[in-house]
Structures are given as structure tokens and as C-alpha cells.
Amino acid sequence: MAKLSPDDLVVFLVAISTMLLLSRFASELGRKIGLPIVMGELLVGIALGPTVLGALSPAAYNTVFPFTTNEHVAIALDGIFSLAVIMLLFVAGLEIQLSQVIRQGRITVYAGFGSMVLPFVCGFAAAWILPQVFAIKQADHHLFALFLGTAMSISALPVIARILLDMKLFKTKVGMVIISSAIFNDLIGWLFFSFILSLAGKNGGSTMAIGTTLVSITTFSVFMLVVGRLFLNRILPWVQTRLSWPGGVLSLSLGLCLLCAAFTESIHIHAILGAFIAGIAIGDSVHLREQAREIMHQFVTNFFAPLFFVSIGLKVDFVQHFDGVIVGVILLIACIGKVLGASIGARLGGMNWYQAMAVGFGLNARGAMEIILGSLAFQAGLITQPIFVALVVMALVTSITSAPLIRFFLRERPCPAAG
Amino acid sequence: MDDDALKGRPPFPFATIGVAMAFSSSRLEAVLTEAKALAEIFQARLLLIHIGERTSAKEALLAEILARLGGEGLVVETIWQQGQPVKSLLAICKQNLVDLLVLRAKRREKGLSYYLGSVVRGLSRAAKCSLLLLTEPTVSGTSFKRLVVSGVQHPKTIGTLKTVTYFAKGVGAEEITVVTESDQQGLAMAMAYDSTANMSTNVKKQLSGEEARQLHALVCRCAPCEIKVSEKLVLGRPGHAIRQYAESVAADLLVINSPDAKYGLIDRIFTHGMEYILENLPCNLLIVHSRVS
Numbered sequence: 059m060a061k062l063s064p065d066d067l068v069v070f071l072v073a074i075s076t077m078l079l080l081s082r083f084a085s086e087l088g089r090k091i092g093l094p095i096v097m098g099e100l101l102v103g104i105a106l107g108p109t110v111l112g113a114l115s116p117a118a119y120n121t122v123f124p125f126t127t128n129e130h131v132a133i134a135l136d137g138i139f140s141l142a143v144i145m146l147l148f149v150a151g152l153e154i155q156l157s158q159v160i161r162q163g164r165i166t167v168y169a170g171f172g173s174m175v176l177p178f179v180c181g182f183a184a185a186w187i188l189p190q191v192f193a194i195k196q197a198d199h200h201l202f203a204l205f206l207g208t209a210m211s212i213s214a215l216p217v218i219a220r221i222l223l224d225m226k227l228f229k230t231k232v233g234m235v236i237i238s239s240a241i242f243n244d245l246i247g248w249l250f251f252s253f254i255l256s257l258a259g260k261n262g263g264s265t266m267a268i269g270t271t272l273v274s275i276t277t278f279s280v281f282m283l284v285v286g287r288l289f290l291n292r293i294l295p296w297v298q299t300r301l302s303w304p305g306g307v308l309s310l311s312l313g314l315c316l317l318c319a320a321f322t323e324s325i326h327i328h329a330i331l332g333a334f335i336a337g338i339a340i341g342d343s344v345h346l347r348e349q350a351r352e353i354m355h356q357f358v359t360n361f362f363a364p365l366f367f368v369s370i371g372l373k374v375d376f377v378q379h380f381d382g383v384i385v386g387v388i389l390l391i392a393c394i395g396k397v398l399g400a401s402i403g404a405r406l407g408g409m410n411w412y413q414a415m416a417v418g419f420g421l422n423a424r425g426a427m428e429i430i431l432g433s434l435a436f437q438a439g440l441i442t443q444p445i446f447v448a449l450v451v452m453a454l455v456t457s458i459t460s461a462p463l464i465r466f467f468l469r470e471r472p473c474p475a476a477g
Numbered sequence: 478m479d480d481d482a483l484k485g486r487p488p489f490p491f492a493t494i495g496v497a498m499a500f501s502s503s504r505l506e507a508v509l510t511e512a513k514a515l516a517e518i519f520q521a522r523l524l525l526i527h528i529g530e531r532t533s534a535k536e537a538l539l540a541e542i543l544a545r546l547g548g549e550g551l552v553v554e555t556i557w558q559q560g561q562p563v564k565s566l567l568a569i570c571k572q573n574l575v576d577l578l579v580l581r582a583k584r585r586e587k588g589l590s591y592y593l594g595s596v597v598r599g600l601s602r603a604a605k606c607s608l609l610l611l612t613e614p615t616v617s618g619t620s621f622k623r624l625v626v627s628g629v630q631h632p633k634t635i636g637t638l639k640t641v642t643y644f645a646k647g648v649g650a651e652e653i654t655v656v657t658e659s660d661q662q663g664l665a666m667a668m669a670y671d672s673t674a675n676m677s678t679n680v681k682k683q684l685s686g687e688e689a690r691q692l693h694a695l696v697c698r699c700a701p702c703e704i705k706v707s708e709k710l711v712l713g714r715p716g717h718a719i720r721q722y723a724e725s726v727a728a729d730l731l732v733i734n735s736p737d738a739k740y741g742l743i744d745r746i747f748t749h750g751m752e753y754i755l756e757n758l759p760c761n762l763l764i765v766h767s768r769v770s
Contacts, residue, residue: 085671095671153666157749161715163738219667223680228663229687237663284746344717344753348661355669363670 066130073122073135074365076106081364094217094457096426099364100450103371109378123372139369140329142362146430147248147330148315149358151337152351153215154241156283162238165407169235170242172403173421174211177395181210184391191387192445204254205440209432209449210392212247213240214425214457216359221423221461232413232468235404236420243421245338249275251431252322252331258438274325279335282318287339290314294345307350311340330434363426370433370450379443380451388448389455396422396456416467423460428453483571488607488636488767489643491515495524495575495606497566497596500535504581506542507614512579513548514618515609518647522552524573528565531557563599570606582610584758598755601764602740607640610762619761621648625728627719628655628692628708633734636767638699641732644763645704653706654726657692658718659685685710716753724759731759735766 062070084098104110112119125132159166185192185203194202218240219228227233256271297306318332340346401418405411432449435441441449496512498505509525516523527535539555556573558565570578582597601608611619626641628634638655645653664684668677689710696708711718723731736751744752754762 089671149666149669153663155662156747157714158662160744160747161749215663216666216670219663220670223664223667226683228667229684342747344714344748348665348712352665352669355665359669 060130062130062134066128066134069122069124069128069131070134073131074138076122077102077365077368078361080106081368085364094425094454096363096367096429096457097454099367100371100429100454103368104376105371106368107372108375109371112375125372135369139366142366142369143430143434144315144319144329144333145312145358145362146366146426148312148319148333148337149355150215150244150248150427151334151339152341152354153219154245154338155342156241156245156338157342158234159238159242159245162234165235165404165409166238166242168407169239169400169403169417169421172406173213173239173396173400173418174243174246176399176402177210177392178207180207180391180395182207184387188387191383193442198440201254201258202440205251205435208247208251208254209428209435210395211243212251212424212427212431213243213396213421214423214427214453215240215244216427217423217425217457217460218420221420221464225461225464227464227468232409232416232420235407235409236417239400239403239417239421244427247431248331248334249279251434252328252334254440255328255330255434255438256326258435258440271327274327275331278322278325278327278331282335282339283342287342290339291343291345294340294343298345298347298350304347304350304353307346308353311336311350311354314340328434366433367426367429370429374436374443374446376447376450379447381444381448384444385448385451388445389452392424392452392456393422412467416464419460419463419467422463423457424453425457426453428456483574483605483768485768486574488640488765489576491519491521491576491607493524493573493575493577494519494521495526495570495573495578497578497580497600498525498527498539499581500527500529500538502581504614505538506545507616508579508581508611509542510546510616511611511614511619513546513551515577515579515648516551517548521576522554523548524569524575525553525555526566526569527555527557528560528562529557530559562596563603566596566600567603567605575606577607577609579609579611581614582612582758582762584612585756601751601755601762602736602744604735604764604766607735607766608762608764610758610764612758612761619729621645621729621761622651623726623728624650624653624730624732625719625723625726626653626655626732627734628657628695629715629734630657630691630695631734632769633737633765633767634695635698636769637732637734637765638695640765640767641763642699642702642704644732646702650704650730653704654709654728655692655696655706656709656711656719656722657688658715659688659710659712660714660718661712662714685712714749714753716748716750720754720757720759728760730761730763732763732765735764 081099081102084102085095088095088098106123120127182203185206189199218236222228222233222236253271253275257267297310315333315336318336319329322332323329341351397418400421401414404414404417409417429450432446436446494512494516496508512523556569558569580597580600586595586598597610601610624641624645626638641653668680692708692710696706711722713721731754733751733754740752748756
């Protein structure tokens with residue numbers, strides 16, 4: 059069996075610990091001045107990657123992160139980063155409560171649809187009308203257009219939840235509508251993105267490939283969300299009371315996550331879909347104890363998330379690939395599509411204009427989810443580095459501006475409590 | 478029937494109490510006894526409703542039970558009708574201005590019957606009048622000593638609380654606990670990234686405190702009564718948390734608001750709110766239908 063040599067292992071461990079320690083340090087600094095934690099992690103990646111360290115001292119960069127000079131360590135790190143993105147999607151799924159969308163009723167349907175459809179149309183149209191801006195090959199044109207539409211329509215549930223919590227809006231009607239709509243966006247968005255990724259793997263996609271992929275995604279999702287979810291709901295109380303606590307439930311959850319990820323990867327849909335759906339099936343169970351949920355979140359967000367977000371900076375040169383025009387276009391269509399779509403939807407659902415605009419800006423925060431989505435698309439060859447950089451910038455800008463803009467539209471207009 | 482008569486009609490007093498009769502049930506006499514007792518307490522007209530074929534055997538059985546029950550001075554009417562049970566019962570209740578419909582309900586519908594929907598569950602999901610679901614009716618009468626009421630933040634809740642007070646006085650309840658459910662969904666995710674231990678504790682305290690304050694304000698809006706009323710905040714998903722609480726305190730009656738919209742199959746698959754209670758009744762259930770304009 060091939061294995062890491064002792065020297066390789068040292069490099070591997072040093073790389074991991076450097077990423078973890080520095081990202082924690084940067085995130086804590088960022089927290090003091092109110093910046094999203096993901097920003098600190100990205101900045102560490104940029105500092106350690108080709109943008110700064112690689113440019114100033116290529117030897118030091120290649121020693122700590124030998125992606126091109128040591129194949130064994132590169133593969134080991136890639137394995138960790140792949141596992142990280144799978145785990146991130148798993149915990150994202152944990153917070154998708156399908157009943158929450160149903161419970162909020164009409165207003166969520168309107169806001170949810172509005173915040174998906176208009177951004178999707180904007181993204182798709184921009185990619186279709188302005189291919190020269192994005193410098194995308196003609197052969198990949200339609201897939202890229204689908205991707206950009208999806209990227210514009212996704213939301214970032216963790217960032218949104220945190221913003222609402224900080225603003226004491228978490229349990230208000232506006233807060234619940236934002237959360238439910240974000241759940242709706244994420245659910246549809248990630249399902250559709252899995253579909254796009256699968257097609258990218260099949261070189262564009264014949265009608266046959268599209269049909270097979272759609273059937274596979276639908277069958278797997280429906281099976282897991284109906285049969286799998288009911289089954290988990292039955293066994294979770296037993297697992298949590300009869301097996302070791304919290305070991306039993308953690309093993310079951312993480313094991314199921316990886317099994318589902320392996321399954322979807324094996325049927326040529328990306329592993330993230332399996333992890334995401336497994337997260338929903340487990341997290342939706344009323345029997346999953348809050349403590350178990352907290353442990354999974356803490357483990358993933360404090361170990362895997364920093365590694366993943368630092369790794370982004372390690373792989374991409376943000377200075378060289380920064381294109382002002384692409385950043386401007388993506389930022390513009392992202393904000394216009396999301397804010398208008400969600401606001402109009404919430405207004406049609408019965409909210410007043412101020413509240414509807416607050417919903418719009420709340421859902422506009424893209425955060426870590428957009429970066430994960432962009433990273434996967436970049437790995438799959440769907441987008442170029444300048445587009446990826448633009449998506450990262452857009453995710454950060456929308457996350458930072460979301461809270462003050464919600465505050466602006468809700469100031470001195472008390473929000474009713476959620477019913 | 479004049480539709481205006483129903484508009485804004487308060488959920489109490491109970492002027493007309495209906496009782497859905499199933500002749501196949503071994504507890505028919507028990508249900509009728511309970512309904513008769515309630516009609517006497519609240520001085521209501523008693524409407525006996527049977528959806529199904531009218532046969533001489535059924536008539537004879539009913540006459541025999543009524544004779545045993547007595548009930549002099551009570552206004553009793555019987556309606557026999559054929560048709561789809563849920564729709565027919567809803568229509569009869571509407572036409573006759575029934576304020577409270579009494580039914581016998583199984584604690585748990587087994588297997589597919591829960592998803593397909595029984596008459597009692599079907600009525601509960603589409604109730605247009607208040608319903609009293611009795612899980613263990615007896616000929617000696619059920620005692621309603623300990624009442625647990627949902628204090629959810631909703632315009633209907635104040636009507637529900639007032640109805641409960643009225644009901645509790647009538648049946649001689651000893652204790653009413655108004656419960657609010659605090660759903661912590663999303664909190665683990667929101668706090669996982671960059672919260673100190675103090676911050677997490679404070680946020681949880683602040684959320685719980687806010688909900689407890691809202692509950693207290695709600696209870697204060699109800700007229701004071703001689704029955705002991707306490708407030709309780711339980712953590713968990715709405716519907717499920719209160720069901721568990723009612724079970725844990727061995728409540729005699731759980732009281733909730735009627736649903737805003739009709740619950741369907743999708744609500745049973747992706748269970749939420751009232752469905753958690755209907756899935757497995759913890760005790761007798763009173764669904765109060767307040768007509769909020």
C-alpha cells in the first residue's frame with residue numbers, strides 16, 4: 059500500500075496546522091472588527107498562497123504547500139479538502155428543515171421563488187448576452203449560463219442566521235421568512251447545482267445524459283427525504299438512548315453522510331449531493347438532540363471549514379486574476395436579481411415594502427455557500443479563475459453589506475414576532 | 478344557513494355541542510355520556526350526528542343508550558345523514574352552528590391509516606368549529622383536572638385562552654399550564670462560527686427570556702380566574718415539544734388553536750405543528766376554533 063513517508067507526513071501535518079492556527083488567529087482579529095470569519099480564512103489562504111507567499115518566496119511556499127513538488131502530500135491534502143467540502147455541505151443540510159418552509163406558508167413560497175427565479179434569470183441572461191465579458195468557450199456556454207444563474211440564486215443560511223441573531227431578528231416574522239426562503243433557495247440551488255456538475259462531468263450533456271442525471275438526482279433525493287428520513291426518525295431515539303452518547307449518533311450521522319456522498323459520486327452525481335441530502339434527512343428529524351447538532355457544527359466549522367477556505371487562497375492568485383469588469387458585472391446582477399426578486403416576492407406575499415426590502419437584503423448575503431459553489435465549479439472546469447475570484451468578492455461584499463442594509467429598512471419599524 | 482351567523486362568532490359559550498356517533502365503536506355509549514355531561518355543564522343543545530346508513534338496529538341501540546343516560550331537560554336532536562364523513566360532518570356543524578364537536582379518537586393511527594387520514598384526524602385538520610377529541614371516553618366520565626394550553630404567538634391564542642378558562646371553570650379543572658415552545662432551529666449553525674461561550678449562553682438566555690416575556694404578556698391579557706394558571710417555556714419544535722410536555726406531566730387535556738389552513742398529505746410527510754400531536758395524541762385534545770377577523 060502506498061503511504062506517506064515520515065518526511066511527507068511532517069509536511070502534511072505542518073501544512074494543516076499552519077492553516078488551522080493562522081486562520082483562527084485571523085478570524086479572531088476579524089471578529090473584533092465585525093468581519094465575517096470566512097474573510098479571515100480567505101485572507102490567510104491568500105497570504106500563504108501564490109498571491110503573497112508564493113510571489114515573495116516561492117521556495118517557502120513550495121516547502122509548506124508542495125502541491126506541485128510532492129505528489130503524495132498534494133494528494134493527501136486534496137483528500138482533506140474534498141472531505142471538508144463534503145462535511146460543509148452535510149452541516150448545511152442539517153439546518154434545512156423542510157417543514158419550516160411549509161409552516162411559513164404563502165409568504166415563503168413567494169419570497170423563496172422570487173429570490174430564486176429573478177437572480178437565476180439575471181445570471182443566465184448575463185452569461186448568455188455577454189459571453190465576451192466572461193471569456194467562456196462557446197462549447198461550455200449553456201452550462202456556464204446555467205451555473206451563473208444558479209450561483210446568483212443561492213443564499214448562505216449560516217451567514218443569514220448569524221446576521222439575524224445579532225440583530226435580534228431571529229424570531230421575528232421577517233427573520234422567519236428570510237430563514238425559510240434561504241432554506242428554499244439552498245435546497246433547490248444545491249440540487250440544481252449537482253445537476254450542472256454532473257453534466258459538466260459528461261462534457262456538456264446529451265439528452266440521454268440530462269435525462270439520466272435528472273432521474274438519478276430526483277430518485278435519490280426523494281428516496282432519502284421520504285423513506286430515509288422516516289427511517290432515521292424511527293431509529294434516532296434508539297441510537298441516542300441505547301448507544302454511547304454522543305458517539306453513537308455522531309458515528310451514525312457522519313457515516314451516513316459519507317456513505318451517501320460515496321453513493322452519489324459512484325452514480326456520477328457529485329458527492330456533495332449525497333452529503334447535503336444526508337444532512338437534511340438527519341437534521342430534519344425532531345429527535346436529533348440539539349447537543350448532537352451543535353457538536354457536528356462545531357467540529358465541521360472549526361476544523362474542516364478553515365481548511366477548505368484557506369485552501370481556496372492557496373490555489374488561486376487573487377491579484378493576478380482580479381478582473382474589475384467581471385467583478386462589477388457579477389456584483390451588480392447578484393444584488394439586483396436577489397434584492398428585487400426577494401423583495402417583490404415578499405411584497406406579493408403580504409409584507410409591507412420596508413419589510414420586503416429587508417427580506418431582499420437579508421437573502422442577498424451569499425457568504426461561505428457561494429464560495430463553496432464557486433470553488434466546486436472551478437474544480438469542475440465550469441468557470442475560469444477571474445470568475446471564481448469575482449464570485450468570492452461578491453460573496454464577501456454581499457455578506458458584509460447585508461446587516462446594515464436590513465437595519466436601514468427596519469429601523470424604528472418594530473418587527474412582529476413570528477406566529 | 479346564514480353565513481353571517483358564523484362570522485366573528487366567539488368560540489364560547491358552547492350553545493350547541495355536537496357528537497359524532499360511530500355505531501361500530503365499542504365506546505359509543507361512553508362518548509355519548511361524555512357529550513351529555515358537557516351539554517349539561519354548559520347548558521348546551523346536544524346534537525347527535527351519525528354519518529352512515531340509518532337502520533332500525535342503530536335507532537334501537539341509540540334509543541336504548543339515551544334512555545340509560547337520562548338527561549331530562551336537555552335539548553337533544555339527532556341527525557342521520559349519508560355521505561363522505563369529514564365533509565358531511567363539517568357541513569352539519571356549519572349549518573347547525575355547532576360550537577363544540579365531541580369525537581372519540583385513537584391515540585395513534587397505525588401504519589398507512591395515519592397518512593391516508595381517518596375521519597377524526599381529517600376533521601382536526603380542517604376544523605371550522607372547536608373539537609374535543611377524547612382518547613379514553615368512559616361511562617363514568619373523564620376528569621379534566623390538569624390542562625395544558627399552547628401559548629403560541631398568534632391572534633387566535635387569546636380566544637383559545639379565554640375558551641380554556643371558560644371550559645376549565647365548567648369542568649372543575651384544578652390547574653392550567655400555558656406553554657410556549659422555543660424552537661432553537663438554526664441556533665447551532667449561527668453560533669458555530671465565531672461565538673464565545675458567554676456569547677452563546679447570553680443569546681440563548683435572551684431568546685428564552687424574550688419568549689417567556691411574550692407568554693407572560695399573553696397570559697396577562699386573559700381575565701383572572703380562580704383556577705391556578707402557570708406559564709412554562711419548553712425547548713423544541715412547535716407541536717412536538719408541547720406534546721412531549723403534555724405527556725410528561727400526564728395532562729388530562731391538551732388545548733391548541735385550530736389550524737389556519739387545511740393540513741394535507743404533505744404536512745403529514747414533512748410533519749410540523751399540529752401534525753406532531755395528531756400523530757400520537759398525548760391525552761385528550763381540545764382544538765379551539767377562534768374566528769379572527
